[in-house]
Amino acid sequence: MLDIKFIRENVDLVKRSTKNKGKDVNIDRLLLLDDERRKLQKELDDMRAEQNRVSAEIAKASGNKKRDMIESVSLVKDKIRELEGKLGDLMREYNTLLYAVPNVTDPSMPVGKDENDNVVLSEWGSKPEFDFNPKEHWELAEELDILDTKKASEVSGARFWYLKGDLVRLQFAMHQFAFDVFTNTDIIRKVRDNLKLSHLSDKPFIPMLPPVMVRREVQKAIHRVQGDTTYRIEMEDLNLVASAEHTMAPYHMNEVLEEKDLPKRYIGYSTAFRREAGTYGKDMKGMIRGHQFDKSEIESFTTAETGSDEQKLIVGLQEYLMQQLGLHYRLVQICTGDTGSPDYQQFDIEAWLPGQNAYRETHTSDYMTDYQTRGINAFYKTMYGEKKLLHTNDATAFSGRPLIAILEQYQQKDGSVKIPEVLRKYMNGQEFIKKEFDR
RNA sequence: GGUGAGAUGGCUGAGUGGUUGAAGGCGCUCGCUUGGAGUGCGAGUGUGGGAGUAAUCCCACCGAGGGUUCGAAUCCCUCUCUCACCGCCA
Numbered sequence: 385m386l387d388i389k390f391i392r393e394n395v396d397l398v399k400r401s402t403k404n405k406g407k408d409v410n411i412d413r414l415l416l417l418d419d420e421r422r423k424l425q426k427e428l429d430d431m432r433a434e435q436n437r438v439s440a441e442i443a444k445a446s447g448n449k450k451r452d453m454i455e456s457v458s459l460v461k462d463k464i465r466e467l468e469g470k471l472g473d474l475m476r477e478y479n480t481l482l483y484a485v486p487n488v489t490d491p492s493m494p495v496g497k498d499e500n501d502n503v504v505l506s507e508w509g510s511k512p513e514f515d516f517n518p519k520e521h522w523e524l525a526e527e528l529d530i531l532d533t534k535k536a537s538e539v540s541g542a543r544f545w546y547l548k549g550d551l552v553r554l555q556f557a558m559h560q561f562a563f564d565v566f567t568n569t570d571i572i573r574k575v576r577d578n579l580k581l582s583h584l585s586d587k588p589f590i591p592m593l594p595p596v597m598v599r600r601e602v603q604k605a606i607h608r609v610q611g612d613t614t615y616r617i618e619m620e621d622l623n624l625v626a627s628a629e630h631t632m633a634p635y636h637m638n639e640v641l642e643e644k645d646l647p648k649r650y651i652g653y654s655t656a657f658r659r660e661a662g663t664y665g666k667d668m669k670g671m672i673r674g675h676q677f678d679k680s681e682i683e684s685f686t687t688a689e690t691g692s693d694e695q696k697l698i699v700g701l702q703e704y705l706m707q708q709l710g711l712h713y714r715l716v717q718i719c720t721g722d723t724g725s726p727d728y729q730q731f732d733i734e735a736w737l738p739g740q741n742a743y744r745e746t747h748t749s750d751y752m753t754d755y756q757t758r759g760i761n762a763f764y765k766t767m768y769g770e771k772k773l774l775h776t777n778d779a780t781a782f783s784g785r786p787l788i789a790i791l792e793q794y795q796q797k798d799g800s801v802k803i804p805e806v807l808r809k810y811m812n813g814q815e816f817i818k819k820e821f822d823r
Numbered sequence: 824g825g826u827g828a829g830a831u832g833g834c835u836g837a838g839u840g841g842u843u844g845a846a847g848g849c850g851c852u853c854g855c856u857u858g859g860a861g862u863g864c865g866a867g868u869g870u871g872g873g874a875g876u877a878a879u880c881c882c883a884c885c886g887a888g889g890g891u892u893c894g895a896a897u898c899c900c901u902c903u904c905u906c907a908c909c910g911c912c913a
Contacts, residue, residue, distance in 0.1 A: 426873060429882040436842095436882090439894045443841040454893045461893080599903095621902095771870090 385607070385758055386485050388418055394488075401488040404495050404720035414481040421471070421478055428467045435460045483607075486725035487755040490692070493729055496719030502732070503719065508703065509712035511736055512793050519799075520739035521791040522670030525551060527799055528819050531671065542668070543660060543675045550817040554803065555678065555787060557810035558709075559653060562680045562781040563591055565705060566651040575700040581693050585647055589682065592652035594631040597622040605759030606633045607726045612661040624657035628681035629778045636685055636774065637760040643767055646774075647694060648685040651781055653678070671784050672744070680781035687764065688754070691775035692729065695751040698779045699731050702747045705782065709804045711789050712736040714743055726752045735789035746786045749779035 391398050392415065399411050438457045442450055494503045525531035530551035536544040547555060565571055566589040573586040600616075603609050603623055608630050615624040625631055632652045641648065656679050667673040682701075686694045699715070706713050718730035729751045734743035754773035757763075762774045794802040801817040808814060 422873070425882085429873065432883085433881055435893080440842060442893050450893085457893050 385483050385755065386487065387754075387758065388482060391415070391482075391485065392418065397488055398485065401720070402486055404489065405486045405723065405725065406497065406721045407484070407486050407725065409481060409484045409486075411485070414478065414485070417474060417478040417481065421474055424467060424471045424474065428464065428471060431460055431464045431467060435464065487728050487752060489720055489723070489727070490729040490751075492717075493723065494717060494719040495721075497721040498719075499722045501719040502722055503717045505715045505717050505731075507712075507714040508707060509710070511712055512738060514738065514795075514797075516797045518738040518792060518795060520670065521737070521788045523739070524791050524795055524799065524801065525670070528801070528817060530817065533670065541675075543673065545671050545674060547671075549820065550811075550814070551787065553811050553814075554790065554807065554817065555784070557803075557807040558782050558786060558790075559678070559680050560810045561708070561807055562705060563651060563653075565708075566649075566682065566701065566781060567591065571704065572697075572701065575704050576697055579696055579700050581697055581700075584690060584693055584697055587647060587649055589649040589651040589684075592628075592632060592635075592650045594625075594628050594635075594652045594654055596625050596628075596631070596654050596657070598625055598630045598634075602634050602637065602760065603630055606630070606756040607759070608633075613658045615657050615659055625654065626658045627656050627778075628652040628654035628679060629683060632681060632683040633756055633776055633778060634760050634762075635683070636757075636762040639762060640771060641685070641762075641764040641774065643687060643764050646685065646687055646764055647690065650683045651680055652683065653680045655679075656783075671788065674784070677784040679783040682777070682779040682781050684777040685762070685764075685774045686777065687766075688772060688775050691751055691753060691777060694775075695729060695731070695749055695777050695779075698777055699733075699749050702733055702749065702779060702781070706733060706735065706746070706786070708806045709786065709790065711786065711793055711804075713746070713789075724750060726750070726755045728753045728755070735786065735793075737789060737792045739792040739795075744785065744788070746783065746789060747780040750777070752776050752778065 386398070391411070395411065395415065402409050402411065435457055438453055438460070442453050442457070445453055494501060496502065522531065522533065526533070528550075530547065530549045532546040532548060533544075536546050569586050569588050572588065576582065576584055576586060597617065597620075600609065600621055600623055603614075603625075608626070609623065610626070613626055615626075617623065623630075631654075632650055635650070636648065655676055657676055658674075660673060660675060663673060671677070682698055684694050684698065703713075703715065713733050713735045716732045716734055718727075718732055723730040727750045731749045732745050733747035735746045736742075737744050753775050756776050757773045763771050764774050765771055790804060791801055794804065796802060796816070799819070803811060803815055803817060
């Protein structure tokens with residue numbers, strides 16, 4: 385959430401950002417409640433001071449005098465209870481409103497309504513040429529018997545799938561490759577220097593296997609309870625994560641880190657669970673959109689000053705991954721209407737899917753300033769001893785989507801799929817995915 | 824799942840109803856001491872909110888939430904976590 389002081393001092397900016405993000409939050413009402421809140425709090429504090437004062441005297445008094453004092457303080461107590469009730473009601477509305485105010489956005493973020501207003505910043509590579517009709521990934525994969533959606537729907541329902549055989553091996557190869565890149569200081573330094581971000585650290589990302597269940601209140605504090613898409617575990621006070629971010633972002637909850645130890649960088653791997661309610665009928669075929677998929681995720685904790693550049697570095701590394709896989713993609717800057725409520729800046733990578741004849745999102749990168757850490761008390765101490773909230777960056781390393789891009793961009797006339805060179809070493813040097821009996 | 828013990832400031836550790844926001848020790852900061860490091864001596868040393876130009880003052884916080892009481896770190900209830908043992912288990 386935002387700092388109420390910040391909202392108070394930047395009313396116009398906050399109102400504009402909220403509107404640009406297409407959110408409807410009554411900021412004026414919030415400010416009114418804030419004013420009320422402080423007045424009530426003051427009144428309550430004064431009453432409590434009075435109660436404390438009398439109570440201290442009662443300790444020394446005795447007999448009738450004591451009895452009278454106890455009687456008089458009970459009037460104060462009544463008033464306190466009344467004020468507490470009032471303040472409690474007010475706080476409920478105040479907190480709901482404050483929680484709903486989205487983060488402000490970077491001035492460079494394009495103002496727009498939906499994904500149509502996103503801006504393509506660059507393209508890498510070119511669309512592969514085929515002397516045949518390229519298939520969609522599910523067609524290819526079902527024929528190669530490396531993907532089974534039919535059996536999954538029988539066993540688990542719609543939006544589930546089995547990965548089989550070489551597709552499983554390809555998935556693990558891809559994640560292994562991502563972990564190798566993000567833990568390699570030489571690569572990080574190279575990408576960093578190419579982007580002229582030499583003031584940033586070249587520290588590697590620490591591998592992490594985080595929990596896939598998260599306390600509701602923690603998930604809420606980092607603004608990741610998304611009613612329609614969050615799976616709840618009814619018998620516990622837990623939700624399933626829709627991304628490793630949900631348990632990685634709170635990793636430094638209730639801590640005060642030292643500035644000299646920043647950034648703290650992590651790459652985590654987990655299964656992500658999404659209900660995908662409200663997306664009925666959308667992307668029903670194949671493995672574009674499912675209730676469950678595996679993802680390696682980047683999470684970086686930085687100072688306020690370096691958060692923005694950290695995001696650029698992360699995007700650079702995402703591009704490096706795609707380039708190493710030789711996948712044609714474009715880099716997109718997300719507009720205000722399409723970005724998340726916690727985002728200050730967002731970039732996506734969209735890979736070309738020849739079978740679908742479309743660019744589809746494979747990576748996303750969110751810079752959220754201190755919007756998430758305010759709720760979980762994650763601080764750092766500056767060189768001057770000042771306590772400040774950490775800034776968070778969250779981004780995709782690889783999800784299931786790049787697998788789709790590999791299948792579609794690397795498909796061959798005979799229905800086999802060429803394996804990108806950098807992944808072969810993780811697959812015993814194998815060059816093609818073929819139907820099992822063809823090998 | 825069962826039983827038992829516990830959770831106090833940066834750390835350690837006292838505190839079972841009345842100036843206890845919290846003894847003592849360690850650490851840290853400043854001053855003196857020293858040629859200098861150390862020792863020694865003295866003072867200070869939590870966070871958040873609010874009022875005030877400021878000095879300063881007020882409120883809240885002893886795992887979290889609620890309750891009893893004029894008054895709670897201390898008593899009661901619920902929850903969370905840690906440790907030990909038993910049971911079960913990848």
